[in-house]
Amino acid sequence: MLVKVYGSAVFGVDATTITIEVNVASGIGYHLVGLPDNAVKESSYRITAALQNNGYKLPGKKIIVNMAPADLRKEGSAYDLSFAMGILAASEQIKAINISEYIIMGELSLDGSLQPIKGALPIAIQAKKEGFKGFILPEQNAREAAIVSGLDVFGISNIKEVIDFFHSGKQLKPTIINTRETFFQDLDNLEHDFADVKGQESIKRCMEIAAAGGHNIILIGPPGAGKTMLAKRLPSILPPMTLQEALETTKIHSVAGRIKDNVGLLAQRPFRSPHHTISDVALVGGGGYPQPGEISLSHNGVLFLDELPEFKRSVLEVMRQPLEDREVTISRARFTVTYPSSFMLVASMNPSPGGYFNDPDAPVSSSSYEMQRYLGKISGPLLDRIDIHIEVTPVPFDKLSEERKGESSKSIRERVSKARSIQSERFQDLENVHYNAQIGPRQIREHCQLDDASKTLLKTAMEKLNLSARAYDRILKVSRTIADLAGSSQIQGEHISEAIQYRSLDREGWLG
Template sequence: MLKKVFASAVFGVEASTITVEVNVDKGIGYHLVGLPDNAIKESNYRIAAALQNNGYKIPGKKITINMAPADLRKEGSAYDLTLAIGILAASSQIKAENLENYLIMGELSLDGSLQPIKGALPIAVKAREEGFKGFILPSQNVKEAAIVSDLKVYGVDNIKQVIDFFDKGEHIEQTIIDTRKEFYKSLDFPEFDFADVKGQESIKRCMEIAAAGGHNIILIGPPGAGKTMLAKRLPSILPPMTLHEALETTKIHSVVGRVKENTGLMAQRPFRSPHHTISDVALVGGGQYPQPGEISMAHNGVLFLDELPEFKRTVLEVMRQPLEDREVTISRAKFTVTYPSSFMLVASMNPSPGGYFNDPDAPVTSSPAEMQRYLSKISGPLLDRIDIHIEVTPVPFEKLSDESKSETSVDIRKRVMAAREIQTQRFKELEKVHYNAQMNTKQIRKYCKLDEASKELLKTAMERLNLSARAYDRILKVARTIADIEGVKAVGGNHISEAIQYRSLDREGWLG
């Protein structure tokens, strides 16, 4: 007897429906075809034990299972439940008249209980698109899948529930989530707040500008100056994610199984901080069966690279194209996947191998030549994509012991959101530009026009400070953001002069 059961495979951040055809006939044997990987090939042992422990069995007949389309590679253990229900239905151990209306996924334990799966959200989206009546999956993933409207989602803990659902018509509680209510309820404030940071007012100002314009930023300073502390608080002043951004972000995290158990939509912007020993594949994504890397996990959020010169040069160089295109494409012989990677890069570094500036009073001194050699580990093209360079100096005791409250992230975020709203209106006609950091040269010339006095100021600064040519556009972008924070239409001299200060690494002789 032939039965068809439906499952799904995830490629990139999209899912494809898999038809599992189970045929039970005279003879002996168990044949699983359709390009399954080892985890799927081993499923017959898990299925046999799970059925045995729940009063059923794999029939002693010839079982042929085809996973169509047969030329598409299937991987993972999430097909266990699909195969088990197919075998029971094809061997007439259970009635399953409406099996074709449901998409079924889940990994089986030997006692029949279910383990969570990866990619529940993109699978649910595909199930709704293809007109399935319902989606049956492990209860650990049910909230993640239930954010998809117009699809009945059933979370189960054991295979026996699924068997009784089809065979005896027993009720399984449908999970219903009000996506918008869930999203706005989750917009609670992050645990890190700028009010905790003593002093460093100029750096906080830099962070505000970076958040308002979506600019990449690098912090240069000695150990203990507060670089990591400041970077961790950047997401707290970024504008809240839109519902669309939250869905997009959750989808990526769902693919790698990183959505927290019993959590639906991700409402907080991601903050990713990989260690400097990371490989280039782990950073940008890839592998034999491509998975998202750290830059895609940071999509719509912040990627923090601590101790930037300690990262392997090859790792940093592969980041150049995704920084520009805001997506990463991974190609293999038979297919290509594209992962979104629109993130804010925040990097930090010590100014020298010893960790301190060229200062005779520093605990460990380094010569200007040693410092230059250390800084040269970061390539010019990568620095070219970082708009703001700022020096972070240690906080004096008077500031550390000051009991007065600093400005909170809530107050800073209000100004950031107001500046972002100005940019949204400015770029509403442009499809791929949403904030100042995304402007190209043509748009910079249009939206960052200078009067004669401002032009003269910028010319003088570039000549005196020996600023590189690439600093010109970056200064204009940052100046435009500073003007937006102040709510001013035209970029003025004061905006230009402040933006010039944020190009430390372009100034010759800044090391002293």
């Protein structure tokens, strides 16, 4: 007897429905076709044990399982439940008249219990799009899939529940969540707060400007100055995610299997901080069967690279194109996948191999040559994509011992959101520009016009401080953001003056 069961495969951040045809006929043997990988091929052992431990058996006949379309490679163990239900129905051990109305996915344990799967959200989106009645999957993924309205999502813990549902008509309880209500409840649950940071008022101001304009930023300072602490709090002052951004972010984390059990929509902007030993494939994504990398997992959030010069040069260079295009395309012989990667880059570094500025009182001193060589590990083209460079100095004792808390992330976020709304209105006619960091030369000429006094100030600064040519556009973009924070339609001299301070690495003789 021939039975068709439906599963799904994830490519990039989208799902493709897979038709699983199971034919049980006279003969002997178990044949699985349709480009399955090793994890899929091993499913027969898990299915055999799971059925035996729940009062059923793998029939001693010729079983052919075809996964269509047969030219797409299938990977992972999430098809176990689909195969098992197809085999039971095709061997007439159970009645399953309406089995074709559901997407069925899940990895089986030997006792018949189910393990979570990857990509539940994109699978649910595709299932609704194709008109399936429901989605049967492990209970750990149920809240994630239930984000999609108009689709019955059944989270189950054991294969026996699915068998009883189709064979005996025993009802399963659908998982229902109010997506909007849950999302807006979690928006203000901030893990870190700028109120915890003592001192460093100038750096907080710099982080506020970076958040308001979406500018990439690098923090340069000795160990213990608070670079990591400040970076971790940057997501807390970024504007709250929109529902669309949350859906995009959740899809990527779902595909990568990074969503915790029983978690629905991600409401907080991601913060990713990979170790400096990371490979280029792990950073941008890829592999034999492509998976999203750290730059995609930080989509709509922050990617923090601590101790930037310690990263391999090849790893840093592969970020250049995604930083410009805000997406990364991974090509293989048979297919191409594209992952979104619109993130804010926050980098930190010590000013020298010893960790300190060129200071005779520093615990470890480095020569100017050693410091220049250390900084030379970061290429000019990468620095070109970082708008703000700021020096972070250690916090003095009297600031550390203060009882008074600093300004909260909530109040800073309000100013940042107001500035972002100004930018959204300004760039509403441009498809790929939403905030100041994304503008090109044409928009700079249009929106960053200076009066004569400001032009003179900028010219003087560039000549006296020996600022590089690449600093010119960056200063204009940052000064535009500073003006937006101040509610000024025109860039003023004080906005230019402040922006000039944030180009430390462009100054000749910065190292003394």
